[in-house]
Structures are given as structure tokens and as C-alpha cells.
Amino acid sequence: MAEELKLFRTWSSPYSLRVVHALKIKGLEYETIFEDLSSKSASLLQYNPVNKKVPVLVHNGKAICESLVILEYIDETWKQCPLLPRDPYEKAKARFWAKFGDEKLSSSIWNVLISQGKEQEEAIAAAVQNLKLIEEQLQEKKFFGGEKIGYLDIAFGWTANLISILEEIIDLKLVDEEKLPLLSAWMQNFSDDPVIKQCWPPRDKLVVKFQAMRESNLKTVLSQ
Amino acid sequence: MEEVKLYGFGPSPFSYRVIWALKLKGVKYEYIEENLPMKSPKLLQHNPVHKKVPVLVHGGKPISESLVILEYIEETWPENPLLPKDAHEKAMARFWIRFAEDKYPTLNTFFRTVGQDQQLAIKEALKVLQILEDQALGNNKFFNGNTVGLVDITFGWLAFWFDCIEETAGAKIIKSNNLPRLHEWIKNFKQIPVIQENLPSRDKLLAYLKTKREKILSRIFIPNGH
Numbered sequence: 111m112a113e114e115l116k117l118f119r120t121w122s123s124p125y126s127l128r129v130v131h132a133l134k135i136k137g138l139e140y141e142t143i144f145e146d147l148s149s150k151s152a153s154l155l156q157y158n159p160v161n162k163k164v165p166v167l168v169h170n171g172k173a174i175c176e177s178l179v180i181l182e183y184i185d186e187t188w189k190q191c192p193l194l195p196r197d198p199y200e201k202a203k204a205r206f207w208a209k210f211g212d213e214k215l216s217s218s219i220w221n222v223l224i225s226q227g228k229e230q231e232e233a234i235a236a237a238v239q240n241l242k243l244i245e246e247q248l249q250e251k252k253f254f255g256g257e258k259i260g261y262l263d264i265a266f267g268w269t270a271n272l273i274s275i276l277e278e279i280i281d282l283k284l285v286d287e288e289k290l291p292l293l294s295a296w297m298q299n300f301s302d303d304p305v306i307k308q309c310w311p312p313r314d315k316l317v318v319k320f321q322a323m324r325e326s327n328l329k330t331v332l333s334q
Numbered sequence: 335m336e337e338v339k340l341y342g343f344g345p346s347p348f349s350y351r352v353i354w355a356l357k358l359k360g361v362k363y364e365y366i367e368e369n370l371p372m373k374s375p376k377l378l379q380h381n382p383v384h385k386k387v388p389v390l391v392h393g394g395k396p397i398s399e400s401l402v403i404l405e406y407i408e409e410t411w412p413e414n415p416l417l418p419k420d421a422h423e424k425a426m427a428r429f430w431i432r433f434a435e436d437k438y439p440t441l442n443t444f445f446r447t448v449g450q451d452q453q454l455a456i457k458e459a460l461k462v463l464q465i466l467e468d469q470a471l472g473n474n475k476f477f478n479g480n481t482v483g484l485v486d487i488t489f490g491w492l493a494f495w496f497d498c499i500e501e502t503a504g505a506k507i508i509k510s511n512n513l514p515r516l517h518e519w520i521k522n523f524k525q526i527p528v529i530q531e532n533l534p535s536r537d538k539l540l541a542y543l544k545t546k547r548e549k550i551l552s553r554i555f556i557p558n559g560h
Contacts, residue, residue: 160433160465174425176432183425198409202397209399210383243383 115140118154118166120147122311122319124268125177126165131264132184134305135191178208181261193261204254207247208265215240215269222284223276223320224327230280237284244269245293252299263300270297270306275316279324336393338363341377343370344534345542347491348400349388354487355404357528359411401431404484416483427485430470430477434488437462441496445503445543446550456505463508467516475522486523492516493523494533502543 117133117140119126133140145154145164157166157173167174167183174183185193195201218240221233244266247254254262269285274297277284287294300306340356340363342349356363368377368387380389380396389396390403392410397403408416418424440462443455466489470477477485492508500506510517523529 160429160469169422172422174422174429176429179425179428179432182428183421186421186424198406199392199395199397201409202402202406205402205405206397206399209402 113139114168114170116143116168117141118143118145118151118157118168119164120145122316123164124272127271127309127311128177128264128267129165129167129180129184130309131259131267131306132181132193134309135193135259135264136184136188137190138184138188178205178212178265181264185261191258193255193264195255195260203247204260204262204265207244207254207262210240211244211266211269215244219269219273219276219284222280223324226328234282234284238289241269241285241290241293245290248292248296250292253296259300259303259306263296267300267306270300271310272316272320273297275313275320278317279321335362337391339366339391340364341366341368341374341380341387341389341391343368343387345539346387347495350532350534351400351487351490352388352390352403352407353532354490354528355407355416355484357532358416358482359407359414361407361411401435401488404431404487408484416478416487418478418483427478427483430485431488433465433470434485441492442499444505444507445499445547448551448554452503452505456507459507460512463513463516467513471515471519473515476519482523482526482529486519490523490529493520493529494536495539498536498539498543502540502547 115133115138117126117129119130119142121144143151143153145151147164150162154164154166155162157168158164158175161175163175165175165177165180167180169183169187174180181193195204215237218233218237222230222237225233247262251257253259254266273284285294285297301310338356338361340349340352342352342365344367353365366374366376368374370387373385377387377389378385380391381387381398384398386398388400388403389398390406391397392406397406404416417427440455441459444452444459447455470485474480476482477489496508500508508516508520524533
């Protein structure tokens with residue numbers, strides 16, 4: 111039976127990008143449906159009635175939602191180029207750090223984007239602390255997955271793209287080559303990978319988008 | 335057989351998730367009760383990032399975060415499976431587990447609030463519970479189907495802790511007439527021997543929650559309190 115794979119995504123969603131990365135690494139053919147979140151399609155609402163969000167992967171008519179859940183589904187369904195470690199303990203560590211990335215790390219990075227002055231200095235210190243913890247997980251490996259890109263690299267992938275955009279917007283360095291050498295190297299290696307490289311959303315559009323987010327959040331704080 | 339230890343805390347529903355999973359699989363383990371808010375050196379050594387319970391230590395290797403621990407247990411001890419075999423059904427189970435995690439604060443806000451704020455919080459909690467009733471549970475006896483699974487274990491706190499939280503906060507949210515299937519699930523879940531035999535003392539939990547709520551209220555009513 112011919113496999114039918116569809117991915118509902120937006121042009122900029124880093125969570126959607128995770129699924130793109132996984133599908134491409136596994137060499138899978140799929141159809142892309144770009145959503146406009148201000149006007150969600152009937153299909154998206156049908157496939158993800160609970161959260162109404164992207165990404166959604168539809169495989170032979172069945173929907174899977176939540177990017178990390180989708181990654182695990184892809185890894186279990188297509189066995190080539192395994193993404194998660196085989197060993198249950200290593201798998202548990204990967205899931206733990208992916209969660210950390212989505213919760214503590216991403217909110218600390220967000221705080222840097224939407225703050226200024228003294229508050230921003232404190233936000234940067236907190237974010238760098240979290241980035242140091244991530245760096246410790248790399249040890250001397252090229253990727254979190256070892257020699258090849260794996261689940262945790264894909265889970266952290268947004269940092270390789272969005273942190274440099276944040277740095278450009280706030281005109282400050284967050285991932286300093288001297289202070290975070292391993293993470294710096296990983297970001298370069300990840301971004302340079304031929305599969306990953308072709309998937310990045312247009313950088314100038316991302317800068318505009320995040321600049322606007324920063325401005326509207328700063329305005330909100332000032333008007334309180 | 336490698337040694338299994340569980341660091342937990344009596345009132346914590348998250349610790350019980352792990353206890354239930356281990357017991358359902360017949361895994362022998364040593365339980366160490368943490369005297370929170372004081373944290374033992376072992377706990378800090380095993381979970382330096384979050385410094386929280388529960389922590390499972392298997393053959394000396396620590397795993398933290400209750401939902402990560404549940405998946406680890408499922409993979410390490412495959413007897414009495416708690417996740418569906420089918421990849422899509424498994425993905426649905428994981429979706430609901432994430433939903434449980436994301437919505438946990440929303441379901442608890444009414445405990446931290448009073449008056450108008452509490453009324454609003456109750457409304458929001460009801461919306462989430464309605465989704466559980468209609469979309470997660472449907473017509474099944476358990477979230478996992480005919481037998482309990484990880485999704486039931488994840489929502490297990492609703493079957494015991496929630497009504498203690500309701501009582502302490504002076505609210506009744508899950509009733510037999512507004513959420514009949516969820517209400518029935520609570521009854522069925524508590525009747526499972528492993529669950530029935532592994533619940534905290536209701537009196538101790540109520541006392542713990544009473545103190546917690548008093549602290550929260552004192553912060554609300556003293557504008558410059560800290």
C-alpha cells in the first residue's frame with residue numbers, strides 16, 4: 111500500500127521544523143500543508159481538535175500531534191536511520207533533556223527576547239546557565255546522538271537557528287565560542303548538515319518576526 | 335537483578351505514578367521518603383537539575399521526571415504492558431500524557447485562588463475535564479481501553495488528590511451529573527487492587543493541603559506580604 115504522509119506546518123514554527131528534519135533524515139516523501147494560524151483550515155481543526163496547533167502529521171489518514179510525540183512515532187514506524195538511542199537509560203536521558211529544552215531553556219531564552227536593561231541582564235545569566243547544562247550533555251561528541259544527528263539534536267535544533275537571530279536582534283552574544291565551545295561547535299555542525307541546511311526558514315523573515323514579538327511584548331510591559 | 339530505588343514524597347501524586355507502574359509490573363524496589371522541603375544529599379546528587387521527586391535509581395543510574403520514568407519502566411519491564419502496541423494508539427496515549435502535563439496547572443489554579451478568580455479558574459478546569467470526558471475517555475472504561483495504562487496512571491491524581499483539593503479549596507467540580515464518565519472512571523480506577531493498596535492517607539493529605547492553602551491565602555490577603 112502506498113504510504114500517505116501529510117505534514118501540517120507553518121513556515122516559521124520550530125516545532126514543525128523538527129518533524130521536517132526527522133522526515134528528511136529518514137528519507138520519507140510527504141506532502142506539506144502550510145497553515146495560516148490566524149485562519150486555521152478545517153482539516154487542521156479536524157486532525158487536531160484538542161489543541162488546534164501545528165505540527166500535525168497525518169499517516170494514512172491517522173493524525174499524530176505534538177512534535178516530540180511525532181518524532182517518536184516516526185522513529186518507531188520507519189526503522190532506517192534510528193533517531194532515539196536503543197538503550198532505555200540513554201533514551202530516558204534524551205527525553206529528559208528534550209523536555210528541559212522545551213520548558214526551562216526555551217522560557218529562559220524567551221525572557222531574554224522580551225526584556226531589556228537590568229531585567230535582560232538577569233535573563234541572559236539564567237539562559238546561559240541553562241545552555242551550560244545542555245553543553246555538558248554533549249561531552250566530546252559531535253552530536254547529542256553521537257556520530258549522527260538524533261532525537262535530541264532535532265529537539266534542540268531550534269537553538270541552532272533562533273539563538274543567532276535573537277543575538278542579532280538584541281545585539282548581544284548568548285552563545286559565546288569561548289564560554290560555550292562545545293555548544294558553539296554543535297550549532298555549526300548541525301546547521302551545516304546537508305539535510306538540515308536545506309530546511310531553514312528564510313532568515314530575514316525570521317528576524318522581522320522575532321523583532322516584532324520583542325517590540326509588542328516590551329510595549330505591553332511598559333503600558334502596565 | 336539490579337537494584338531499584340525510588341525517592342518520593344508522601345503527598346506527591348507524581349511519586350505515586352511511579353509506585354503504581356512499578357507495582358503493576360511486579361517490580362521490587364526500595365522506597366525512600368524525602369522530608370520535603372528539606373532535600374537529602376542523595377536526592378540532590380541524583381537530580382541536580384530540578385532537585386525534585388520522584389527519582390528512580392536503577393542499578394545506580396538515576397532517572398528524573400515522572401513521565402520520563404514511566405516510559406523507562408515500560409521499556410525496561412515489558413511484562414503487563416501499559417502502553418498500546420500499535421504505533422498510532424501509542425502516539426495517542428503519549429498525546430494525552432502531554433495534555434495531562436500541560437493542563438496540570440490549569441486544573442490546580444482553583445486551589446490557589448479565591449472569589450472571582452477562583453470562579454474563573456473553576457470554569458477553565460471544567461473545560462479541560464470536559465475534553466478528557468469526551469475525547470480522551472470516550473466510552474472506554476479506562477483511558478487505555480479495558481485495562482489501565484500509562485494515561486490512567488498519569489491522570490490518577492484526579493481519582494484521589496483532586497477531591498481532597500476540592501474539599502480544601504471549598505469547591506466541587508467533578509460530579510456524577512456533569513462528568514458522568516470521568517466520575518465512573520474515578521470509581522473504577524480506585525477499585526484496582528494495586529491502586530487501592532497504594533494511596534496516601536486521606537487525613538494526612540488533607541492536613542498537608544490545608545496548611546498549603548493557608549499559606550497561599552495569607553499571601554493573597556496581605557498585599558505586601560512575602
